[in-house]
Amino acid sequence: MDPNLERANILLRQGRVDDAITQIKNALHQNPDNDEAMALYARCFYDKKQFDQGIKITLQAIAIDAGNNYYFYLLAFGFYRKNDNKTAVVHLEQSIQLNPYFCESYGLLSHIYSEEKDFEKALEKANEGLAIDPENISCLNGRSVALNKLKRTEDAIETMQLALAQDPDNEFTHSTVGWNYLEKGKNKIAATHFKETLRINPNNTNARRGLKEALKSKIAPYRWLLQYSFWINNKGKKARWIFPLALYILVRISSTALEYNTTTQSLGTLLIGLYILFVLITWLINPLANFFLLFHKDGKHAVNDTERWTAITVVIALVIGSVLFYIGYSTVEDKINMPVTIAAIAFWAMAIPLGNIRYPLSFTAYDGRNKIALVLTSLAILTAILSFIYLPAAIVTGGIFLVLFIINNWVSIFK
Numbered sequence: 001m002d003p004n005l006e007r008a009n010i011l012l013r014q015g016r017v018d019d020a021i022t023q024i025k026n027a028l029h030q031n032p033d034n035d036e037a038m039a040l041y042a043r044c045f046y047d048k049k050q051f052d053q054g055i056k057i058t059l060q061a062i063a064i065d066a067g068n069n070y071y072f073y074l075l076a077f078g079f080y081r082k083n084d085n086k087t088a089v090v091h092l093e094q095s096i097q098l099n100p101y102f103c104e105s106y107g108l109l110s111h112i113y114s115e116e117k118d119f120e121k122a123l124e125k126a127n128e129g130l131a132i133d134p135e136n137i138s139c140l141n142g143r144s145v146a147l148n149k150l151k152r153t154e155d156a157i158e159t160m161q162l163a164l165a166q167d168p169d170n171e172f173t174h175s176t177v178g179w180n181y182l183e184k185g186k187n188k189i190a191a192t193h194f195k196e197t198l199r200i201n202p203n204n205t206n207a208r209r210g211l212k213e214a215l216k217s218k219i220a221p222y223r224w225l226l227q228y229s230f231w232i233n234n235k236g237k238k239a240r241w242i243f244p245l246a247l248y249i250l251v252r253i254s255s256t257a258l259e260y261n262t263t264t265q266s267l268g269t270l271l272i273g274l275y276i277l278f279v280l281i282t283w284l285i286n287p288l289a290n291f292f293l294l295f296h297k298d299g300k301h302a303v304n305d306t307e308r309w310t311a312i313t314v315v316i317a318l319v320i321g322s323v324l325f326y327i328g329y330s331t332v333e334d335k336i337n338m339p340v341t342i343a344a345i346a347f348w349a350m351a352i353p354l355g356n357i358r359y360p361l362s363f364t365a366y367d368g369r370n371k372i373a374l375v376l377t378s379l380a381i382l383t384a385i386l387s388f389i390y391l392p393a394a395i396v397t398g399g400i401f402l403v404l405f406i407i408n409n410w411v412s413i414f415k
Contacts, residue, residue, distance in 0.1 A: 002027045008040055015203065017047045035064040035071070042074055051082045069099035076108060085112045103129040107138025114145050117236045122146040135166045141176040148180045149234055156180060171200040175207045182210060183230045187217035195298075208302055215299045216289035221281055251275045287314040287355040306359045313354045321347030342387040342394055349401065350380035372408050376401060 008023035021044050027037040038061035045054030055078040062071045076091035089112060095105045106129030113122035123146035129139035140163035147156035160180060163173045178193035191214035197207035217223040232239050251271060258268030291311035293299030303311070324344035328337040353376035358366045363374055379401040386394035 002030075002034070002037070004030075005034075005037055005040060008037075012040070012043060012047070015047075015201075017044050020044055033064055035061040035068070038064070039071055039074055042078070046078060046081065049081075051078050054078050055082075067098060069095040069097075069102050069105070072098065073102065073105050073108070076105075080108065080112060085116060088112055101132050103133045103136040104138050105129075106132075107136060107142050110139065110142025110146060114142065114149060117234065119146045119149040123150065137163055137167055137170055137173055140166065141173055144180060145176060148183060153184070169200055171197045171204055171207070174200070175204060175210060178207065178210045178214070182214055182217070182226075185217075185223070185227060187214040187223065190214045191298075212290075212293065212299065212302045212307075215293060215296055215302070216286075219285075219289050219292060222285050222289045225282060225285055247275075283352045284314065284318075284355065287311045287351075291315050306357075309359045310355050310357060313357075314351045317347045317351040317354055321345070321351070339387045339391055339394075342391070342398065343384040346380045346384040346387065346394075346398060346401075349398075349405070350377055350384075352405070353377045353380070369412075372404075376405060376408075379404070 004023045004027040008020040008027070011017075011020035011023065021041070024037050024041045024044065027034055028041070031037070038057050042054040042057040042061070045051070045057060055075060058071055058075045058078060062068070062075065065071065072091045072095035076088040076095065079085075079091065080088040089109065092105045092109050092112075095102060099105075106125045110122045110126035110129070113119070113125060123143060126139045126143035126146060129136055130143065133139070140159055144156050144159040144163060147153075147159060160173075160177045163170070164177065167173060174193045174197040178190045178197065180190075181187075181193065182190035191211060194207045194211035194214060197204050198211065201207075213226060217226055232243055235243075255268040255271045258264040258271065287307075287310045290303055290307045291314070293303050294308065294311060321344045324340050324347060328341035328344055353373040356369055356373035357377065358370045361374075363371060379397055383394050383398040383401060386397060
């Protein structure tokens with residue numbers, strides 16, 4: 001191998017991507033048609049999360065050597081990271097056709113099929129790879145994920161233990177094991193593996209996210225909703241909107257039926273109240289759990305700027321709303337102070353979109369969800385201000401907030 005590429009490989013393993021690129025450019029300067037250098041260059045772009053550029057470079061390597069199965073695997077990996085699983089599968093099948101003994105292609109296929117909720121096929125592909133190399137880490141991890149999703153817990157644990165025995169310092173394995181345990185509700189064991197991953201590689205974002213989920217799972221409502229999230233995601237994409245819609249229809253029908261009878265009217269009211277409480281918890285529990293992490297010895301280092309500020313602003317809005325609501329009901333005897341009460345409701349309502357705002361603040365830098373959150377927050381602030389200036393105008397802006405909020409939530413369910 002070219003000495004420049006040998007040094008680039010070492011630097012890339014050390015996480016020194018820019019230094020590796022310098023060495024690769026030296027190699028390409030000496031030989032512009034060096035397909036091995038192009039493949040290594042593509043990996044550098046993937047590490048920098050510049051997947052389109054990495055794919056472009058990989059295609060150039062394939063144009064030089066179309067019979068190299070690794071290049072098709074590398075191409076598939078780029079599309080996988082772009083969430084284009086369909087295209088990734090096509091290129092992985094090409095890789096396997098060129099070299100049916102390259103286990104990494106089976107391992108990546110297994111993970112893709114798990115993401116697509118085809119857990120039986122994910123297990124099949126992992127087993128195909130392990131038939132070639134029983135110690136392949138990617139296939140062992142793919143197998144453990146598939147077995148975990150198929151509720152074959154003992155087999156999953158055995159596979160996880162085998163993967164760790166093969167390479168106890170593999171960050172990917174520890175992260176996979178952590179997520180498997182987290183899905184089983186064993187957040188303490190999961191946190192241990194996520195911490196080990198971060199010890200090996202402090203920049204592993206998947207493990208950092210997993211550690212936050214494990215720590216937040218100490219809060220019972222968050223733990224229950226996380227398990228619900230795992231459950232509904234394992235059911236497939238359609239279940240994500242079918243189940244909430246079915247739950248809403250069931251509550252409406254049941255509460256209406258109960259309210260027809262005077263003896264069961266209170267049960268109908270209780271049912272609606274519990275449903276509203278459930279919905280409010282799903283909207284607010286994440287920023288509230290992040291607020292808990294701000295005071296946790298491990299969690300305070302895991303949250304990013306967006307999570308920190310959404311947690312703080314949501315709690316501030318809820319506290320201000322509660323104080324105003326108390327004032328609205330206590331300042332005037334036997335009467336409700338309507339302007340203060342409406343301002344209180346506006347602050348309570350504001351807490352929900354505040355939890356979806358990205359930081360640093362920008363209206364154009366982020367996705368549509370952030371834009372909608374900023375618009376809703378602005379409407380809530382305007383409603384709170386107008387409630388003290390001109391109450392009818394506050395009712396109008398509050399109504400606009402409510403309509404946009406309802407439309408946005410129902411549309412987001414079906415996305």
